[in-house]
Amino acid sequence: GAAAGLAALTVLVFSAAVLLGVHVGLRRGSLARGASHEDEFGEKVLIASVPSTPPPTSVAPSTSAAATTVAATTALPSAELATAENLTDGNVCKDNEELLGGLCYRKCSVLTGGKEPIRTSPWSCCKSHPCLVNQKLSIHAKVACTGFDVAGDGSCPHRPGACLEDEELFLGVCYKK
Numbered sequence: 001g002a003a004a005g006l007a008a009l010t011v012l013v014f015s016a017a018v019l020l021g022v023h024v025g026l027r028r029g030s031l032a033r034g035a036s037h038e039d040e041f042g043e044k045v046l047i048a049s050v051p052s053t054p055p056p057t058s059v060a061p062s063t064s065a066a067a068t069t070v071a072a073t074t075a076l077p078s079a080e081l082a083t084a085e086n087l088t089d090g091n092v093c094k095d096n097e098e099l100l101g102g103l104c105y106r107k108c109s110v111l112t113g114g115k116e117p118i119r120t121s122p123w124s125c126c127k128s129h130p131c132l133v134n135q136k137l138s139i140h141a142k143v144a145c146t147g148f149d150v151a152g153d154g155s156c157p158h159r160p161g162a163c164l165e166d167e168e169l170f171l172g173v174c175y176k177k
Helices: 002-019 037-041 065-073
Strands: 023-025 031-034 098-099 103-106 120-122 124-126 136-137 169-170 173-176
Touching: 098 120
Parallel strands: none
Antiparallel strands: 023 031, 098 103, 120 124, 124 136, 169 173
């Protein structure tokens, strides 16, 4: 009834904004036009790759125990801890995720079995452009982190980047498992 009509109207307005080139700032809760990549995310996301040969660990002789401890604990993570993500595909999210509004969501192509591969909002995907009436909605009673509004692993959508294999993401921060 009315809830479905409101949801359809919300998606229609969001789609029209996307078609007109207006970016919806989900973090700020306002509309912004033409924000740069750094303005959109507020920080740069760096994913370190592991070099094929470890850097030299020459430390000047010191009588300080603190200097020795720092040198011993700043080693790079081993190759088995690095994520298996493609770092050269231009996607700042995991391989099974796509970026929308500064957050990484599970790809619509994965969620819909390839039938609606274009993400138009956190809750909708569409088959082909223009995405107006040909959208598939997935909104549940619990709106956040359900249906199409999920990350690649089924959790809540997150900011770009990936944790190491021995870490887990919690509230946007990687913690040791």
